Amino acid sequence: MGETGGIGDSARDAVLNRDCFCITLDRSSLSAAIRAEAGDPDLVGALLASRPNLFSGGPVFISTHGVKAMLDVVAAIEAATGDTAYQEEVLGWAPAIARHDFGPRGVFMGYDFHLGGSGPKLIEVNTNAGGAFLNALLARAQEACCRQARDARRADAPGEFEALVWQMFIDEWELQGRVGQPRTIAIVDDGPKDQFLYPEFLLAQRFFEQRGVKACVVDPSELRISEGRLEHEGQTVDLVYNRLVDFSLDAAGHEALRDAYLHGAVVLTPNPRNHALFADKRNLSLLSDPAMVAGWDLTPGQLKSLSAIPHTALVTAENAERLWAERSRHFFKPAGGHGGKAVYRGDKLTRRVWAEIQRGGYIAQELAKPSERRIKIDGEIQSLKLDVRLYTYQGQPLQMAARVYQGQTTNFRTPGGGFAPVFVV
DSSP states (O other): OOOOTTOOHHHHHHHHHHHOOOOOBOHHHHHHHHHHHHSOHHHHHHHHHTOTTSBOSSOEEEOHHHHHHHHHHHHHHHHHHTOHHHHHHHHHHSOGGGGOOOSOOOSSEEEEEEOOTTOOEEEEEETTOOOHHHHHHHHHTBOOOSHHHHHHOOOOOTTHHHHHHHHHHHHHHHHTTOOSOOSEEEEEOSSGGGSTTHHHHHHHHHHHHTTTOEEEEEOGGGEEEETTEEEETTEEOOEEEEOOSOTTSOSTTOHHHHHHHHTTOSEEESOHHHIIIIIOTTHHHHHTOHHHHTTSSOOHHHHHHHTTSOOEEEOOTTTHHHHHHTGGGEEEEETTOOTTTTOEEGGGOOHHHHHHHTTSSEEEEEOOOOEEEEEEETTEEEEEEEEEEEEEETTEEEEEEEEEESSSSOOSOSTTOEEEEEEEO
């Protein structure tokens, strides 16, 4: 890697992402750590073998200025969600279940950013952001193999992530009026063993068990209501760590979980209200509207931070013709979508897909091009895209990680791509 002396902080991260070809990941150590943490070495080993592009070999670099800018955006959105006028707007298009407020704020909020010359741009918010447990191990499996990487690397103190995460779940428990700690936690997703991030579910299960909690990974259809309690195989479930993408709990097989939630019989985190306030993509049309945000109870600094959200509009019959004409300047995303599903870059749109988008339920987001991370694969240099995810709780950072990929959205199918640690310069 070339020297970067004399380059300002604002440009050094871009230079490192372009010119640093270090392989910092000790894959054997990472695999061993995941096997040890998950408690089932053979199963986890097989799962990792079938996911060769889950982890990238090298880090992504970001400046301290960029990190601060991202955290300022998070703080501004957190402040906005507490504003009555904002809440009235977003709950107006949210499902009725989102009007119930039992207290929890939602674990592992994920704020996703594209980096660029004008600063980080927020592209979306996710309430059940995946990858945090995996990235905690990934960060500890790095070896700084050049001076710039050693200077940039800033590892968390041993156990810091785990302590923050455990306190987060206890806070959620107490916010719903519970005392002590939960006895049983269910990690819930549809067909969890078939999910790409199933290894992380096993890590979460082990994490809870190490703290004296009985934990299970279950499909919501395996849950039952009995005498006002949510149960799994006859065992009362006190708290559900929710990984479902059915954000309103309307899908078949989710009835028991929905009923338990509505009757306050279980602490559910994240829950429908968390999603409605933070992660419904229609909310970005409000947060990116200067005239709208000016009417909220926000500071001048917070208003400025919200300008880092690309302008977003709902696709309607009234603006469809204009948006089609300007399609190359936009990304089109389903309001209730997740994980890059049915997301389209405007310049790739076909008339057939556009006809589907016009039926409603989509947003048009001004294109914020991702920055690049150049990597070396089999001696050949390739340019991949990247985004950075901030995992937070109540606006406070838990962890930061990057995703490196090719294509329109992150996909974990790119050789050399996957989750990558973030080194701050």
